[in-house]
Amino acid sequence: MTASFPPGLILVAGGLLIPFVRGRVKEALVLGLPLLTLWAVWLVPDGPAVTLSFLDYQLTPVHGSPVGRLFGTVFCIMAFAGGLFAIRQARTLELAAAFAYAGSAIAITSAGDLITVFVFWELMAVGSTLVVWASDQPKAFEAGMRYLLVHLLGGVILMIGIVSHIADTGSVAFEAMQPDSFGRVLILIGFLINAGAPPLSAWISDAYPEASPSGMVFLSAFTTKTAVFALWVAFPGTWILIPVGLYMVFYGIIYALLENDMRRILAYSIVNQVGFMVIGIGIGTEMALNGAASHAFAHIIYKALLLMSAGSVMYQTGRRKCTDLGGLFRTMPLTTLCGGIGALAISAFPFTSGFVSKSMIAQGAVDQHLAVVWFLLTAASAGVFLHAGIKFPWFVFFQKDSGLRPPDPPMNMRVPMLFFAFLCVGLGVYPKPLYDILPYAVEFVPYTISHVVAQSQLLLFAGLAFFVLLPQMQRTLTISLDFDWFYRRFGTALGRELAVRTTRMRARVLGATVARARTFTDELFRHHGPHGVLAQTWPTGSMVLWVAILLGAYLVFYF
Amino acid sequence: MTGNGHDDHWLVRPGSIRVLRIVFIGVLAATVAPDFIIDQHEDFGIEGSFGFYAWYGFLTCVGMIVVSKVLSVFLKRRDTYFDG
Numbered sequence: 142m143t144a145s146f147p148p149g150l151i152l153v154a155g156g157l158l159i160p161f162v163r164g165r166v167k168e169a170l171v172l173g174l175p176l177l178t179l180w181a182v183w184l185v186p187d188g189p190a191v192t193l194s195f196l197d198y199q200l201t202p203v204h205g206s207p208v209g210r211l212f213g214t215v216f217c218i219m220a221f222a223g224g225l226f227a228i229r230q231a232r233t234l235e236l237a238a239a240f241a242y243a244g245s246a247i248a249i250t251s252a253g254d255l256i257t258v259f260v261f262w263e264l265m266a267v268g269s270t271l272v273v274w275a276s277d278q279p280k281a282f283e284a285g286m287r288y289l290l291v292h293l294l295g296g297v298i299l300m301i302g303i304v305s306h307i308a309d310t311g312s313v314a315f316e317a318m319q320p321d322s323f324g325r326v327l328i329l330i331g332f333l334i335n336a337g338a339p340p341l342s343a344w345i346s347d348a349y350p351e352a353s354p355s356g357m358v359f360l361s362a363f364t365t366k367t368a369v370f371a372l373w374v375a376f377p378g379t380w381i382l383i384p385v386g387l388y389m390v391f392y393g394i395i396y397a398l399l400e401n402d403m404r405r406i407l408a409y410s411i412v413n414q415v416g417f418m419v420i421g422i423g424i425g426t427e428m429a430l431n432g433a434a435s436h437a438f439a440h441i442i443y444k445a446l447l448l449m450s451a452g453s454v455m456y457q458t459g460r461r462k463c464t465d466l467g468g469l470f471r472t473m474p475l476t477t478l479c480g481g482i483g484a485l486a487i488s489a490f491p492f493t494s495g496f497v498s499k500s501m502i503a504q505g506a507v508d509q510h511l512a513v514v515w516f517l518l519t520a521a522s523a524g525v526f527l528h529a530g531i532k533f534p535w536f537v538f539f540q541k542d543s544g545l546r547p548p549d550p551p552m553n554m555r556v557p558m559l560f561f562a563f564l565c566v567g568l569g570v571y572p573k574p575l576y577d578i579l580p581y582a583v584e585f586v587p588y589t590i591s592h593v594v595a596q597s598q599l600l601l602f603a604g605l606a607f608f609v610l611l612p613q614m615q616r617t618l619t620i621s622l623d624f625d626w627f628y629r630r631f632g633t634a635l636g637r638e639l640a641v642r643t644t645r646m647r648a649r650v651l652g653a654t655v656a657r658a659r660t661f662t663d664e665l666f667r668h669h670g671p672h673g674v675l676a677q678t679w680p681t682g683s684m685v686l687w688v689a690i691l692l693g694a695y696l697v698f699y700f
Numbered sequence: 701m702t703g704n705g706h707d708d709h710w711l712v713r714p715g716s717i718r719v720l721r722i723v724f725i726g727v728l729a730a731t732v733a734p735d736f737i738i739d740q741h742e743d744f745g746i747e748g749s750f751g752f753y754a755w756y757g758f759l760t761c762v763g764m765i766v767v768s769k770v771l772s773v774f775l776k777r778r779d780t781y782f783d784g
Contacts, residue, residue: 520756596753599756603761620781
């Protein structure tokens with residue numbers, strides 16, 4: 142049997158079904174559909190599998206590729222664990238929307254043409270916005286609206302790009318291209334907006350932390366990594382991605398260092414991690430592309446694990462700020478352990494998944510003799526440990542005693558954490574299954590003594606820097622301004638100013654017009670009104686007098 | 701819990717913290733020690749030098765914290781800034 146439809150549609154359709162079922166059937170759907178989809182993902186053969194005529198174009202809604210299968214696989218695993226994490230606590234709307242959202246992402250990984258990509262791209266925007274809106278957080282609606290606007294903007298840019306590209310070339314194929322025309326530049330920008338690239342990176346830390354505890358677990362996985370997938374397929378080796386990625390890497394670190402909200406710390410760290418992948422795609426060698434793809438795979442798992450542990454804390458305490466948290470290791474040992482493993486994996490500690498994937502990106506930079514990139518990547522790797530690897534677990538689970546004594550979360554939230562913690566360590570110790578499904582053959586050996594020593598030195602001394610400068614790291618009740626200031630403050634202030642000024646101008650114009658009209662009517666009234674000269678009845682005497690004068694004048698002239 | 705306040709967990713006792721500190725310093729030394737005997741790859745001329753990753757990791761992290769502190773002068777606002 143081969144797939145005759147995009148595997149992702151199983152999850153999209155299943156998501157739409159979820160609101161109508163309950164109990165065991167719902168549980169079976171939530172846990173079974175991702176596995177069914179995973180099976181379908183692996184049934185898609187390489188190359189075009191399904192073609193379809195649409196208007197004048199030959200679409201390829203199903204097109205198998207190794208990299209698509211890799212992303213499809215991790216998306217299915219994510220939907221499964223996320224579904225389990227959410228099944229008892231999340232609202233039905235969130236679960237349904239998250240499945241449609243995940244399914245759309247999976248459909249993009251098996252898309253062979255740009256029109257299919259675009260359709261599911263927009264569906265993802267809708268699904269993910271609904272996930273944000275399904276939250277119980279008070280600011281979720283406004284944040285979701287801003288999120289939607291950014292993604293609709295990105296979608297419009299992408300659509301103009303695709304239309305222009307098709308008009309240029311007549312080709313709808315979703316394949317490697319260069320950003321050398323107006324249309325293809327817009328396609329690149331459209332993809333980059335979803336990846337969290339500058340200047341619009343703020344949408345991630347603005348919207349995701351307002352989702353429910355489980356909602357952010359879903360959100361962290363699909364949108365940015367689908368964008369990474371799209372960049373991987375369409376723009377490998379595009380040099381501009383290297384500076385863009387470097388910016389994202391350091392943006393994530395700096396903002397996360399200043400942040401107080403634990404989930405916003407992790408949101409900034411998504412931008413940071415996607416930055417590493419974007420750099421790998423920009424380098425564009427087989428080594429670097431393998432690194433970017435495997436890092437996306439590993440990242441989805443450890444980031445979801447970190448957000449599950451943060452979500453568990455939030456679910457049990459209702460708090461998100463580092464200033465309100467601390468000392469939770471006493472009563473949440475399992476959450477602390479799993480969060481800690483996620484923190485080690487994101488930091489790329491030896492024997493975790495991050496180590497075996499991120500190293501390939503750095504190796505790609507070495508192979509291409511990109512010294513500056515390599516030094517910055519190495520500094521950024523230390524910075525990851527600083528802002529996510531230590532800062533998150535330290536302020537949430539250790540630091541001061543907040544007095545909170547919440548227990549570990551319910552079973553259905555604990556199991557997926559353990560599952561992902563197992564994967565983080567498992568893939569780190571035994572990376573072969575991951576390396577086997579990478580797009581290119583792997584000739585990379587992560588575990589050499591010098592590499593393990595180097596990485597341990599780098600990270601542990603980054604840890605030393607953290608503890609030496611701990612007084613500088615104490616959290617305050619603050620946020621840091623970002624680009625969203627332009628549409629949340631500057632834009633509204635501009636709008637308000639415009640409203641004030643136009644109101645004032647309207648009043649002035651109206652006042653002047655009314656005054657002029659009044660002068661006119663007053664004049665009219667003066668001359669033609671009851672007492673106006675031109676409207677008065679003339680006395681008979683004066684009439685007779687004028688007649689006499691005229692007659693007199695007449696006589697004088699004729700005489 | 702033995703009832704003498706909250707901070708009675710063995711991990712937060714001053715004695716344990718002292719031990720942890722010593723262990724941490726020991727581990728740091730242990731990661732640098734192999735540089736005496738193994739050769740790091742040297743692709744860019746400097747990263748094979750003794751303890752490169754240790755001082756580079758430490759100094760770049762201090763640098764990033766300093767940069768974030770400087771930026772915070774301009775960027776920090778109360779977390780109710782957007783609520784008004």
